[in-house]
Amino acid sequence: MALTPELRTQAKWKEIAGIPLGAATVDNWNQIQAFRAKPDDLLICTYPKSGTTWIQEIVDMIEQNGDVEKCQRDVIEHRHPFIEWARPPHPDYPGTHYVDQAGLELTEVSNEMPSPRILKTHLSTQLLPPSFWTSNCKFLYVARNAKDCMVSYYHFYRMNQVLPDPGTWDEYFETFISGKVYWGSWFDHVRGWWEIRDRYQILFLFYEDMKRDPKREIQKVMQFMGKNLDEAVLDRIVQETSFERMKENPMTNRSTVPKSLLDQSISPFMRKGTVGDWKNHFTVAQNEKFDEIYRQKMKGTSINFCMEL
Numbered sequence: 001m002a003l004t005p006e007l008r009t010q011a012k013w014k015e016i017a018g019i020p021l022g023a024a025t026v027d028n029w030n031q032i033q034a035f036r037a038k039p040d041d042l043l044i045c046t047y048p049k050s051g052t053t054w055i056q057e058i059v060d061m062i063e064q065n066g067d068v069e070k071c072q073r074d075v076i077e078h079r080h081p082f083i084e085w086a087r088p089p090h091p092d093y094p095g096t097h098y099v100d101q102a103g104l105e106l107t108e109v110s111n112e113m114p115s116p117r118i119l120k121t122h123l124s125t126q127l128l129p130p131s132f133w134t135s136n137c138k139f140l141y142v143a144r145n146a147k148d149c150m151v152s153y154y155h156f157y158r159m160n161q162v163l164p165d166p167g168t169w170d171e172y173f174e175t176f177i178s179g180k181v182y183w184g185s186w187f188d189h190v191r192g193w194w195e196i197r198d199r200y201q202i203l204f205l206f207y208e209d210m211k212r213d214p215k216r217e218i219q220k221v222m223q224f225m226g227k228n229l230d231e232a233v234l235d236r237i238v239q240e241t242s243f244e245r246m247k248e249n250p251m252t253n254r255s256t257v258p259k260s261l262l263d264q265s266i267s268p269f270m271r272k273g274t275v276g277d278w279k280n281h282f283t284v285a286q287n288e289k290f291d292e293i294y295r296q297k298m299k300g301t302s303i304n305f306c307m308e309l
């Protein structure tokens with residue numbers, strides 16, 4: 001059943017350390033924090049709307065040695081457990097193979113996954129279950145420039161029927177800047193992961209680089225995963241993970257998710273997949289305001305984003 005506009009406005013999140021998260025995630029927080037990572041785990045880490053689905057498909061294609069059929073074995077959101085995700089069961093959308101009765105994805109069952117396990121999170125460094133730090137596993141972080149991320153998240157909020165209504169673009173603009181969106185502030189998230197990138201096994205990638213030169217970035221991922229694939233396989237992966245292919249692919253485009261959860265008639269999950277769409281949304285005044293806030297919040301970091309290609 002779809003939420004009415006009134007219920008959507010009231011849709012509640014809860015907070016951990018001031019960071020909004022789904023209520024079911026917070027209700028299961030102790031169990032999530034107690035998860036035991038393994039040294040050969042690979043954790044895909046992103047702020048929402050930064051290219052998570054794209055890097056998941058790339059990682060799976062590499063893991064399956066470019067075998068397209070194997071990557072069709074399940075929808076992308078069920079191939080890699082989403083470690084902090086929990087939601088009440090939905091009759092038309094049962095969840096992953098690893099989900100437990102409380103709707104929690106990361107359970108003892110996922111401990112039985114064959115290694116190396118590939119897992120996914122949107123958590124900031126401060127909220128990650130501690131065993132990920134002590135087990136010395138691999139982290140693959142993808143960052144996307146804040147303005148495009150904000151635009152993509154806005155359209156996702158509009159179409160995602162279980163998130164609160166984002167209001168108008170102008171209203172949402174303020175909400176995003178304040179960090180009161182699911183998984184918190186873009187600034188804190190990106191900064192947090194960037195600052196520890198040399199202390200752990202972290203491959204830090206940028207969405208914009210993946211757009212500019214997908215083959216080079218896919219090669220980096222391949223090396224990071226300890227794989228060696230020949231040119232023809234790499235070319236196939238580039239082709240199969242292009243926006244156009246993934247938009248048409250029912251295993252990656254979320255078309256199997258019921259409309260009562262994701263209403264793609266409002267905005268498709270695979271929306272534009274470009275760099276620079278923020279220019280179609282930001283007013284001149286918003287752009288100036290955002291640049292000033294960015295300067296303050298990212299002061300002292302060496303990170304550099306490409307804002308258009």
Ligand code: PPS
Binds near residue numbers: 046047049271
């Ligand atoms: S989520 O809900 O957080 O998991 O979303 P996420 O997958 O991180 O981000 C969705 C945005 O990524 C775009 N996308 C792609 N861009 C380029 N190439 C490929 N293959 C690709 N796959 C997904 C998707 O279109 C969303 O961005 P926008 O700007 O909204 O189009």
